[in-house]
Each structure stands twice: as C-alpha cells, then as structure tokens.
Amino acid sequence: MERAHAITALAGENIESVVSVLDAVRVSGATTRPEIARVTRLGRNVVTDRAAQLIAAGLLTEGPLGRSTGGRAPRELRFNAAAGVILVADLGATSIEVATADLAGSISNARGEAADVTLGPTHILSRVAELFDELVDSLPGDAHVWGVGVGLPGPVEFDTGRPVSPPIMPGWDGYDVRSFFASRYHAPVWVDNDVNVMALGELRGGLxxxxxxxxxxxxxxxxxxxxxxxxxxxxxxxxxxxxxxxxxxxxxxxxxxxxxxxxxxxxxxxxxxxxxxxxxxxxxxxxxxxxxxxxxxxxxxxxxxxxxxxxxxxxxxxxxxxxxxxxxxxxxxxxxxxxxxxxxxxxxxxxxxxxxxxxxxxxxxxxxxxxxxxxxxxxxPLADRAGLRGAAFMVVDELLSPAGLSRTHDQLLIS
Amino acid sequence: MERAHAITALAGENIESVVSVLDAVRVSGATTRPEIARVTRLGRNVVTDRAAQLIAAGLLTEGPLGRSTGGRAPRELRFNAAAGVILVADLGATSIEVATADLAGSISNARGEAADVTLGPTHILSRVAELFDELVDSLPGDAHVWGVGVGLPGPVEFDTGRPVSPPIMPGWDGYDVRSFFASRYHAPVWVDNDVNVMALGELRGGLxxxxxxxxxxxxxxxxxxxxxxxxxxxxxxxxxxxxxxxxxxxxxxxxxxxxxxxxxxxxxxxxxxxxxxxxxxxxxxxxxxxxxxxxxxxxxxxxxxxxxxxxxxxxxxxxxxxxxxxxxxxxxxxxxxxxxxxxxxxxxxxxxxxxxxxxxxxxxxxxxxxxxxxxxxxxxPLADRAGLRGAAFMVVDELLSPAGLSRTHDQLLIS
The missing domain is CATH 3.30.420.40 (ATPase, nucleotide binding domain)
Known part of the structure; x- marks a missing residue:
C-alpha cells in the first residue's frame, strides 16, 4: 500500500518533467542522465532531481556504469517493471480470466474458469475477488498492488468505471465496479470494454x-x-x-x-x-x-x-x-x-x-x-491473452502518465 | 518574416513550459502570473521567465494592473492575437475562398470566386497566390505572415501537405502544395482535406x-x-x-x-x-x-x-x-x-x-x-465560413503547440 501512495506523491508540481524522465527510460530506452536530458530537452539538474524522485518511488533503479564518452562514465538507469504488481481480469460472457502483471505489462499466474456473466455483478465480481486474493497470497511479502484493471463484455463509462446499459449483462447497468475493487485492494482501478482492452493489448505489446x-x-x-x-x-x-x-x-x-x-x-x-x-x-x-x-x-x-x-x-x-x-x-x-x-x-x-x-x-x-x-x-494470435495484457497496459498507461497520476491521486483520496 | 522566426526561437529546451504559459492565457483565460502559476503548476520564477520570452516574441502583451488580492496588484497579461497574420484558402470543386486571419482564428478580408479545380494545381494555386498577394498588399506595413493554411477537396497527406489520389482533382496527385506557398511567403504551410478543415472550424470556434x-x-x-x-x-x-x-x-x-x-x-x-x-x-x-x-x-x-x-x-x-x-x-x-x-x-x-x-x-x-x-x-451554419476559420485554426494549433513549433522550425530551416 505504501508504494501505491509513493507513486501518487510524484503527482506534484513537477509531474510533467517527472513523467518525461520516466518515459525517456521506459519508452524511449534512454539509459544515462545525459541521454535523458537529450531526449526530454530538460536541463541536467532537472533530470538529476527527477531521477532521484523516481528512484525513491522505486520506478527507476541505478545500474552499472555506462560507456564513458570521454569524461566520467555515467551510471545507467533502468525502469524497474517489478516495482509494482497489477491485478488484471478479463470477463467474457461465459468466462473469467485473471492474472498478475508487472509495470511492463508482462502477465504471470494467469488462470481462467467458466462463469456466467448474467449471474450479476455481486456474484461474478466476488468470484473475481476470490481469484485475485489467491493471486495476492501467492505474491512475495514485499509486493504491493499498484492498480487493478478489468475488461467487461459491454460498454463502460471509462471515467467512472461503470457499465452503461450493457446488452448481455443484466443487473450490471451503472454498477460501481471501480469501488468494488478499490475498497478491497486500496489501489486505483480502471475498467473498460473487453474489445477496447484487447485492442490496447495488441497496440502496446502485440501486432x-x-x-x-x-x-x-x-x-x-x-x-x-x-x-x-x-x-x-x-x-x-x-x-x-x-x-x-x-x-x-x-x-x-x-x-x-x-x-x-x-x-x-x-x-x-x-x-x-x-x-x-x-x-x-x-x-x-x-x-x-x-x-x-x-x-x-x-x-x-x-x-x-x-x-x-x-x-x-x-x-x-x-x-x-x-x-x-x-x-x-x-x-x-x-x-x-x-x-x-x-x-x-x-x-x-x-x-x-x-x-x-x-x-x-x-x-x-x-x-x-x-x-x-x-x-x-x-x-x-488467440493464445497471446490480448485481453489480460491490455488490461495491464490500461493500468500502466494511466498510472504512469501525467493525467493518470492526477486521477490516481484523486481515486486514492476518495477510496 | 522576422516575427515568423521569432516564434521558432521559442522552440528551445523550455518549449513545453513556454506553451503551457501561453495556453494558460490563450485557452484557459488566466491573466496574472499567479493565476498562470496555479493553472500550469509551474513555479513563479519559471512563469515570469516564460512570460518574458512570450512578450519578446509578441505573443503576450502586458496590460493594466489587475485586482490586488492583498499584496501588490499583479499586472495582467493578454494574448496578442494580432501578433501575426495567417493567410487561409478554402478550395472547393468549383470555388476558391481566401481570407486573412489573426492568431485567434478571426477571419478578415474574405473573398471568393468561381474556379474549376480540374484545371490543375499550377493554374489554381497561382490564382490563389494572386489573391493572397492582394491580401498581403492591403496589410499594414508591420504585419507579418506567420503561416498559411489551405483546405483542398480531396485526401491530403497531412505531414507533407500533398494530395493523395484525389478523385475529383486530376493532376494534383502528390503535388507539393506546401512548397508552392512556403517559397512565396517564407512561412510554414499546412494543408488538409476541406471537410477536416471545416470540422476543425466547428470544433475550435463553432457549434x-x-x-x-x-x-x-x-x-x-x-x-x-x-x-x-x-x-x-x-x-x-x-x-x-x-x-x-x-x-x-x-x-x-x-x-x-x-x-x-x-x-x-x-x-x-x-x-x-x-x-x-x-x-x-x-x-x-x-x-x-x-x-x-x-x-x-x-x-x-x-x-x-x-x-x-x-x-x-x-x-x-x-x-x-x-x-x-x-x-x-x-x-x-x-x-x-x-x-x-x-x-x-x-x-x-x-x-x-x-x-x-x-x-x-x-x-x-x-x-x-x-x-x-x-x-x-x-x-x-453555412454563413459562418467554417472552412476558412478551420484553416486558420489548423495553422494556429500547429504554430502554438510544442510539436507544431518544432515542425514549424523544421519547415523554416528547409524552405
């Protein structure tokens, strides 16, 4: 839980530059502070300061010495995808799939079972929570749930995480799926339509x-x-x-x-x-x-x-x-x-x-x-679990973007 | 011309915060430096520095004293929409419309005439240039063309400003519309499909x-x-x-x-x-x-x-x-x-x-x-000239965004 709050502490006045530095390492593949300065067009002192914040939050780790380009060899920074764990669920009309994911969207511990979504949100989400609890129990003691991502087989109002008149999900209209999980895991929660989530999975780590x-x-x-x-x-x-x-x-x-x-x-x-x-x-x-x-x-x-x-x-x-x-x-x-x-x-x-x-x-x-x-x-590719991966990326993208960090902050203040 | 280059000088390492400060005044309606600091979440010193850059580029002007909230009354900053002039043209299958616009997308001096787009790019664009020249001649002596925006009745590759296999425009396929105007007015040029431009006009200043x-x-x-x-x-x-x-x-x-x-x-x-x-x-x-x-x-x-x-x-x-x-x-x-x-x-x-x-x-x-x-x-509303307004906003959005400022810079280096 402390880590989940550590990340929201980043959502202060320097949020844009903090995320720029993180993106330079995580997305653009920069590894040294001079490289990050070049990619982000931020000053060297700013890069050093923001990197220190990200190291404190566990998102960057200091690696070995990089190649020297004449002067003192710069230290390499790496994105620490293992800093946080994300719980993901992909619900279909007749199935539940759950897994854990790291902050790079890699899926572990995936498991699925048959389930009838028409049984309604209380029944189905309670079962998802049981499966999540088993996943959490199997995590190492110092692992923290940084976020929860859920795909549902119907339209979802993304800003609130509530299904909107879903045609094949009787009883789910307007149900507060976000609060259901937020109160259990004290972590921010994002919910979206399953096909959107699959598209995101293919976009961020697939074909x-x-x-x-x-x-x-x-x-x-x-x-x-x-x-x-x-x-x-x-x-x-x-x-x-x-x-x-x-x-x-x-x-x-x-x-x-x-x-x-x-x-x-x-x-x-x-x-x-x-x-x-x-x-x-x-x-x-x-x-x-x-x-x-x-x-x-x-x-x-x-x-x-x-x-x-x-x-x-x-x-x-x-x-x-x-x-x-x-x-x-x-x-x-x-x-x-x-x-x-x-x-x-x-x-x-x-x-x-x-x-x-x-x-x-x-x-x-x-x-x-x-x-x-x-x-x-x-x-x-069907075997590639685009839904689970997409649910993970949905959370990562929100957690590690300026707007997402602010919204994460708001969610945690409310929950 | 000097002004067009003055704006690209803003495209340095502080570009994100420069545009943030400008947007706070231009879009969010902040008027004093403390308000800008609140809206942008930038520090007071940073706001003061970026505002000075924008005043030097002519984009902000210092107004009268604002209301005091206890201490010294802060000076009001205003967006100077008259800092630059944009030339806009909206080409239809059978018509040419041209006008000038300010940096807030307001249209002046609009005039139109019948023209047959099938006569080909050299003929049609030369006529547009004649009409533009008349507009430029009528401008006050210190007015500078900051950009050119053109809408065409066919698909356009936006990044290059070239029509792509336009069905009703024989002879236009791949024609370098951007260079045609860039070399004449020494200003960055953007070209898009006329319906996109009209949609943008309605989006940024219409229904x-x-x-x-x-x-x-x-x-x-x-x-x-x-x-x-x-x-x-x-x-x-x-x-x-x-x-x-x-x-x-x-x-x-x-x-x-x-x-x-x-x-x-x-x-x-x-x-x-x-x-x-x-x-x-x-x-x-x-x-x-x-x-x-x-x-x-x-x-x-x-x-x-x-x-x-x-x-x-x-x-x-x-x-x-x-x-x-x-x-x-x-x-x-x-x-x-x-x-x-x-x-x-x-x-x-x-x-x-x-x-x-x-x-x-x-x-x-x-x-x-x-x-x-x-x-x-x-x-x-037909009378509202959505096409001309949209062409103006297309240029303003590009000129006054971080990515757009970089691209403007690239265009001016090439042209």
Whole structure:
C-alpha cells in the first residue's frame, strides 16, 4: 500500500518533467542522465532531481556504469517493471480470466474458469475477488498492488468505471465496479470494454505496435470492435464506439437480439454459426456435424469451424459466408475510418486463412483503393491473452502518465 | 518574416513550459502570473521567465494592473492575437475562398470566386497566390505572415501537405502544395482535406466547441465527413478517413463516379439531386422545376432544395429521400463511432429542418439506443465560413503547440 501512495506523491508540481524522465527510460530506452536530458530537452539538474524522485518511488533503479564518452562514465538507469504488481481480469460472457502483471505489462499466474456473466455483478465480481486474493497470497511479502484493471463484455463509462446499459449483462447497468475493487485492494482501478482492452493489448505489446489507426474485431458469440485513432483508444461519447455487430448487412428475416433484422452479428457471429450448424447437423447436410450430434456433442461455432477446417463443404460454406458478411461490413469501416491494420480475433477467427482470405476479398471488393493501399488484415494470435495484457497496459498507461497520476491521486483520496 | 522566426526561437529546451504559459492565457483565460502559476503548476520564477520570452516574441502583451488580492496588484497579461497574420484558402470543386486571419482564428478580408479545380494545381494555386498577394498588399506595413493554411477537396497527406489520389482533382496527385506557398511567403504551410478543415472550424470556434467526438458531414456535389476523436481530428492512415460518400446504401442501378453501384453519394449527393431534379423538370412532375427550366435557368441541387422549400411535392420527395439515405448511412456511423454531435453542412443542408428531421428519424430508427441517448444532430451554419476559420485554426494549433513549433522550425530551416 505504501508504494501505491509513493507513486501518487510524484503527482506534484513537477509531474510533467517527472513523467518525461520516466518515459525517456521506459519508452524511449534512454539509459544515462545525459541521454535523458537529450531526449526530454530538460536541463541536467532537472533530470538529476527527477531521477532521484523516481528512484525513491522505486520506478527507476541505478545500474552499472555506462560507456564513458570521454569524461566520467555515467551510471545507467533502468525502469524497474517489478516495482509494482497489477491485478488484471478479463470477463467474457461465459468466462473469467485473471492474472498478475508487472509495470511492463508482462502477465504471470494467469488462470481462467467458466462463469456466467448474467449471474450479476455481486456474484461474478466476488468470484473475481476470490481469484485475485489467491493471486495476492501467492505474491512475495514485499509486493504491493499498484492498480487493478478489468475488461467487461459491454460498454463502460471509462471515467467512472461503470457499465452503461450493457446488452448481455443484466443487473450490471451503472454498477460501481471501480469501488468494488478499490475498497478491497486500496489501489486505483480502471475498467473498460473487453474489445477496447484487447485492442490496447495488441497496440502496446502485440501486432498493432507502431500503428496509429487500428480496428480490432472480436468475433465471439457476438461481434464487436475496438478502435485506435492516432495511437489512442477511440471510446466514443458513451463508451460504446466500435459496435459493428448491429450494422445492417442485407435483407434478412433473422431477428437479432437487439430487435432489428439483418444485423451482422445475427448472421455472422458465433451464436449464428452454432445455430446454423445445428440445422446442418439435423438436416444431415453436414456429415461431420451430424456425426458430432450423434456422438452426443453440442454443436457450437467452434464445431462448425473445426468441421470446415476438416473439409466439410456445408460447414465451410457457413464459415466463408460469415467472413464475406464481415468483410462487407469492414469495407464500410475501412472507407470511414481508414485504418492501417485490421486485427481479427475471437473464436471464429481460429478458422485462420480460410476465414481471413474471404474477409480480405470482401473488403477489397468494396473499399476505396486509396484506403486499402497499405491496409493489412491479420489474425490476432488467440493464445497471446490480448485481453489480460491490455488490461495491464490500461493500468500502466494511466498510472504512469501525467493525467493518470492526477486521477490516481484523486481515486486514492476518495477510496 | 522576422516575427515568423521569432516564434521558432521559442522552440528551445523550455518549449513545453513556454506553451503551457501561453495556453494558460490563450485557452484557459488566466491573466496574472499567479493565476498562470496555479493553472500550469509551474513555479513563479519559471512563469515570469516564460512570460518574458512570450512578450519578446509578441505573443503576450502586458496590460493594466489587475485586482490586488492583498499584496501588490499583479499586472495582467493578454494574448496578442494580432501578433501575426495567417493567410487561409478554402478550395472547393468549383470555388476558391481566401481570407486573412489573426492568431485567434478571426477571419478578415474574405473573398471568393468561381474556379474549376480540374484545371490543375499550377493554374489554381497561382490564382490563389494572386489573391493572397492582394491580401498581403492591403496589410499594414508591420504585419507579418506567420503561416498559411489551405483546405483542398480531396485526401491530403497531412505531414507533407500533398494530395493523395484525389478523385475529383486530376493532376494534383502528390503535388507539393506546401512548397508552392512556403517559397512565396517564407512561412510554414499546412494543408488538409476541406471537410477536416471545416470540422476543425466547428470544433475550435463553432457549434462543436466542447465536444470530444464529432462527425461533420458536408453534402455538396459529393458527400464527405470530417471526424473528431477525443478532441482531435481523426485523419486515418492515408488521410482519407470520413469517406461516407461511397458507402453502399441499398440496391440501385445508378453507377457512382467511383465505378460502384448503390453509393450514398450517387443517390443522395448534390450531383444526384440536380440530375434527378432535371428529370422531374423534363417530365413535368415538378411544376416548380419545369418552370425554372422554361425560364432558362439551370436545374441544380440548389433549385431542387428551393423548390422543396416552396412546397413542390416532387422536389420535396427528392430532398427527403436524400435525407433518409444519409440518415441510414449515419446510423451505421453512430453505432461505429459513437459521436456526441453530428453537424451537417454543405449546400443541400440549406433545406434545414425539412432535411434534418428526416435524417434524425432515419438515424434513430437504426442506431443503438445507447449511442443516440445524448446525440445531437444539427445544421452547420453555412454563413459562418467554417472552412476558412478551420484553416486558420489548423495553422494556429500547429504554430502554438510544442510539436507544431518544432515542425514549424523544421519547415523554416528547409524552405
């Protein structure tokens, strides 16, 4: 706890230069005080003073002597990613994943379990807290929780950490997720939509690193997107930007859970694939899926993807039709948002190139040539836990930025 | 010229604090050194030193004594918007508008004329330069051009000031618009897409002030949008974000100039309205438009809008159908981008509430309730010259920001 407060002590009048010095080491890779002075354009005395503050807060450590450039060899400074521990949770419609992370966003001790988000916030968050407590108990005695990051499967008002009318999370509307964890761990808490968090994970430590304008698409049960504009998450006015699942993609009699007809999600999402796959199994049009059903297995989106990858023609048609519809929707997104990268993640994307090549074809067929000239469309590596990493970066970015340090300070005064 | 160089002298090691002090006066409205110290969290001595630099550069002036709060009354500092003059031009498909602006974005000496952008950059830009020269000649002898801002009717690579494959500007692809003006006026030059510039004009000094997430739609001959994310323009990877004109909005046999069928612009833009209006005139379905034609007047989008406002039923149907199609496209934009404000400008928007109420209806009919809960859809006041004002703010924002000052410095070293 003391460390969590030590960091907020940095939020004084020199906050801009303190963070500049930290960023010079942490982000730009400067290691000596003269290098830091060059990168930050701060005076040598200022750099020395701010570095001393950061060493006292545990964020920088003094390393061995660096190379001499003529005079006395300068000491190397290093970012101490182990100074603090962050607790992260990624909640899906049917799952909880938790882990610890260091201040560089590296994930440890990840574990997950099935959970039904419709059971409501008290039930689900209590279970997350139990899992967090186990993680905390396993930490070394001097480790301190510096922050908590949570991804939720619905729109979130980022400034307050409260879900806003989340469609698949009954009972969660307006729930104070931040206070729930802040009071338990006496640490600042940030909460965001799971797809935003995944986009952030890819942006800060994944395939999207170095890109400024990115669309991250998750095709799970539903379909959603996380948007990056000029290197920052675009959350929108109510925190619900990136909703491509309810884009109208053609004439259809299939009603979406939102009440409309012809929504992308109702035709191309994981739920739709499972529903249509079950029909193929019942009708016998898909021998592979009929076999699954006969063997007593449930027919899910994943079974359809697996059957398609095994060459089952009917399952393949379902998968490529989903990709074609998604590609058509993304063509509009490309013209409107002009990203340099589209990353596609979520269970259905595990169909890999079978899926991606059809998406690419549909995007190219309807987008403006200029907008696709340098556009990459790639699969987000599923195993890489983009959600947990993103939740960690969400906390690190807030903790170690000038505005974030002020907000951290405010949160700790209140909690 | 000396003044233009005086400002770049500010781009030294104290640049962050210099701009902080300037912003405290210019944007936050602080007037005394103690107030500036409070707003910026800089020390009193630092504020005094940076204020002296800004006074020397002509950006701040020392005013009368402020109110005493007990001790010696502090002197008031004021932002000197008249320190520099900016030349601005807003180029459309068929028009040139030019003006001068001060450093607060206030427009003076505006004048415009018809011009055909397809005549190519040498012809059009030479004419802009002639108009600029007349403006410069009319300035007081001690006035200095601090920067040039230009809006163009096509995608622009903002960092270099070059058009990128602009569809309605043959001969302009890759043309170095920046150098053309930089060499003439020895001042830094910024160039952007006209709709982005208009969006910036509304954001920094118009109806969008205070909003973070905005979509500005221009329905002229074609249809385009300028996007604002977290208070900054979202230009996209190739500078062509906001292209909603070629969004597919339904089955149609009308071919767009882009080669596709069913584009929003080909069905609902100004060109489409003029084309369909002429048909109504020829067929006699619209008595008002038939009368225009008989009187030897050209039937344009504006004639259709005027006829609709005079109650002509057939013209009214054209206008409301355009609004319905635009609203359907904007519903997708609302779900995807979640703006708090949509501003609609351009000639067709002069139909006012007849148009806007139909757009609102179509947006509400297909958007997610959460995304429209606090959404405003308003007409951009046409008379307010959002394009010229935006071009001025584009220059001011660049000139008076830390990154912009560095780039200004680089531009002046090169030119």
């Amino acid at each position: 999207a690193a170095g890109h400024q304008d990115v669309v991250f698409v998750k095709i799970g049960t539903g379909i959603g997107a996380g948007l990056v504009s000029r290197g920052l998450l675009h959350r929108g006015a109510q925190g619900c930007a990136g909703d491509i699942g309810h884009m109208a993609v053609g004439e259809s009699t299939v009603q979406c859970r939102c009440g409309q007809l012809g929504c992308l999600e109702a035709l191309a999402g994981g739920h739709a694939l499972g529903r249509d796959g079950l029909e193929l199994a019942h009708s016998g049009q898909s021998p592979v899926l009929a076999g699954e059903l006969a063997a007593g297995h449930e027919v899910t989106a994943q079974s359809v993807v697996d059957a398609a990858l095994r060459g089952d023609p009917a399952a393949r048609r379902l998968v490529t039709e989903s990709a074609r519809l998604l590609g058509g929707a993304l063509a509009r997104v490309v013209n409107f948002f002009n990203p340099s990268l589209i990353l596609i993640g979520g269970g259905v994307a595990s169909a890999g190139d079978l899926y991606l090549s059809q998406v690419r074809l549909a995007v190219l067929g309807r987008s403006l040539p200029l907008a696709t000239r340098h556009l990459e469309i790639l699969q987000s | 969008a002030a205070g909003h973070q997430d905005v979509v500005f739609v221009k329905i002229g001959t074609g249809i385009g949008a300028g996007l604002v994310s977290r208070g900054l323009l979202h230009r996209g990877a190739q500078g062509c974000a906001g292209d909603i004109g070629h969004m597919a909005v339904g089955e149609s046999t009308v071919q767009c100039r882009c080669g596709q069928l069913g584009c929003l612009e080909a069905l609902a833009g100004g060109h489409a309205l003029g084309r369909d209006g002429l048909e109504l005139a020829h067929s006699g379905q619209s008595p008002v438009l038939a009368g225009e034609l008989a009187a030897g007047h050209e039937v344009t989008a504006q004639s259709v809008v005027d006829a609709a406002l005079r109650g002509d039923p057939a013209a009214r149907r054209l206008v409301t159908e355009s609004a319905r199609l635009l609203g359907g496209a904007l519903a997708r934009v609302v779900n995807f981008f979640n703006p708090s404000l949509i501003l609609i400008g351009g000639g067709v928007a002069s139909a006012g509430d007849l148009y806007l109420s139909q757009v609102r209806l179509a947006v509400l009919g297909r958007s997610l309730p959460l995304a429209t809960r606090h959404l405003e859809i308003l007409q951009s």
